[in-house]
Amino acid sequence: MAIELGQMAAQAQTRWPGRVRADTEQDADCAYRIECEPQALPEVCNWLFSDLGYSFGGLVVEEAARWELRYLFYGDREQGWVHVIARLSADQTRVPSVSTLIHAADWHEREAEDLFGLVFEGHPRLGDFVLHNDTWQENLTPMRRSFDDRKPAAWRTPDSDWKPRQIVEEAGAFLMPIGPIYSTATGPAHFVLETIGEDVIRAQPRLFYAYRGLEKIAQGRAAEDLLLIAERISGTSAFAHSLGACQAVERICRIEVPPRARVLRVWAAELERLRHHVGAIEGICESTGLVVAAAQAAIIEEDLLRISGALTGHRYFFGLNALGGLTIDLDDCALLHAAWQVKAAVSRLSELERMLSMSSSFLDRLEEVGNVGASDAREFGLVGPVARASGVSRDLRRAHPYLGYERVDFDVPCETEGDGYARLRVFFGEAAQSARIISAVSSSIPQGAFRAPQVSLGAGAALGWVEAPRGAALHWIRLADDGVVDRYRIITPSFANWHGFRLGAERFAFQDFPIILATFALSVHENDR
Template structure:
């Protein structure tokens, strides 16, 4: 079934007559409001019958609770905001995780940070806030909690032990992390095994939990932009891009054509750098030193190209509400485009050399495979999902910033194994280069930033296809340009959730390789 927003609302009204309130909100969004007990039914209709992707769950506390379940589909389907409200004193509502597994971690997060109880959820507690560090029932995301002050913590419990799932005779947990390997983000892997193979691979995350959604509250848009850039340093531009789009949507600002084109240019440059770094990580994990060094050279070159072009190696300080904070020089853009094209030729050569290195391919082929069904049900996003045949890409599904006027492909592979993910990184990198070349060659002239306009109070969603997949930023602005709620849904959050699908049932020595092929970021996940 393929409905556009207006039809979708009519259909929902007919189907749950008298129980749901559904309307077309704008040409890209429909809103469905229903009581909490109908939520699972409506969500599963959206997810299974209409084939929409689950974007994320946004909880807002303003007197009453507002829970917003985000869904998006192909272009004509647009966005669906499924809204349920709860009175302030009520904290229980039915879980949708049993039906839509993609919502699993979103509900766990909301339980941990807001103290909402999702009835029927199989596993709540000890998620974002580690039980061995924090007091029970802290609920830091509630309005009453002051996030600027330190809070009393538990004395670390030396006897704390992770929960073991496998209870076979001879089974044991191999704990790795949070400080492990040479230079990696902190994560604690609880690998359960009875010998050679990893049977359960539970990552314990949030070691870099900086409470960004909380510390953004009560601050100005300009201050929160600094936070948006620092959600994940390696996809800083993508996140500030989504943030600015949300604020622009609230304020009704349309960035000028030059800003739109430059943002696409930079976003693709960032994607290219991310994918090159991912390729480097995969080569490194298999011990193929020369190939890893080749990719590392390209990553450093891209960082330098970025710094020469924009003044910062990670594009900090570049995005601004209404466009960019500074114009980029036309000749610098041309020079960067030439350098990227030249780098593209070397990247293709590397791809070709890797494709005939049989001992390298042995480590990747049929290792860490994720089926298309699993990728769908776990709500995987980005290159990882596309390597398993799930091709939804926000740049084409819900175009923004002029992506609909560009010609490019969204590559897809079907095997879903480590090699499919490697090929996908190469193919997407090639498409990014194609977009960079096209955009760099036809850069519109004119202003680089729309005139400043005070944003009225309101709320809006901004979205981008970040290098690792869909990133959704929900901003609720109060009076005087103050952020009241900032919800950050990141691709790493979705893909860490599905990571165990790939890691389980493979041998220990495959684990670092499977991890590298997922190109995950703990910083982006933890926020």
């Protein structure tokens, strides 16, 4: 139900006369702004989401002379980006909840409530979220400007007797708390699994054990140092996130990235995606106890880590991205050699895929397990390979190309079953596509500078977007006059997919839980920030 962008303004203004003011044209960053009064916010957002088919990107809250709430939406290429903006006076903290109509906004509003102290009227579940109530005092709002991030906050002595609340109250109901330290090498997360017999009735993750306050500690730092933080949102997708941050700053300061740097960035981003997906495949094999297959995937992952390390100096691409390009030039011969190594690794990966597709005991654990339907996936705002396994195909490389992806030939693998096996196939498919991109760009890297000659920072705000290995990642950055970071909002794919994780975990047997968790390939570090 796409409509012309020019008509959108007219439609919005006739629907909500006097309450909405919409731009008639996109700005240079493909963004299209709709300013509306707070009471009209849920209806306007729902119009974009339900009637016009936009995806919900995320919520950016900014504290200035007035509160500014910015709901981000993106559609297909011609639909562009839409920013729905509502402003509140500084003393006003109540705003109607959008999540009553768009469930994807649920966690965004809970987070804003917890960290800014805003109240979203009509939201059913505010409270204990990012800041755990057993550790933190009530009414601390660390994202407010008045909060000093350098001093330790006054925390409570943790309550050793904290227990999760049991919701399911039928006969035979059993509550199983797992974590935050569980399994052999996993990020900290707590699961409240409520079971009756073998089936998990309710699976609620309690996250943010790895909450490092990155959005807060970024404030007041130089734009260049922001990349140190962006790389460490999630170490396994460091390049994608630093790329998102770079693109936002480059938009603000109108920095032209040289063609060579753009292609090298594609190269690194796709190698990272490939390595991440191999790691995800390894996790899935391991969760089913198929150790030989897991070991085969682990060999490939380590090979790819070594290729990255030998080529760029760091196995996870830390310190590679710079504002306006890269910190080092990569040698053309070394790139060709690396592309050849990648090709060899991927041929072993497709052999693994072939063998797995014939292992019936392995497939039994994945097929018809952890199903997520297409409408649920859209309702919960799932992104990345997880969404594409459920038939939601939107990929930012295609929808809103950056770095010249519009000139790169690749497919976006998509499945419709939405079960564990569909997710595994998407991981294999995307890994093969990444290898295809690496191979294609390696032989045609333009000569020239690897970094913009001069970078002069100025004030402004912009959105940087990138299709990270786990899905759409959005970086909203506002710089002050001297190029110092004023606001850094990080919207990560894991944040969206953890929200939808219970869709897959509930209704399935308890023994399938670790397998379902592995097929989602979630990162707590990326979620918690």
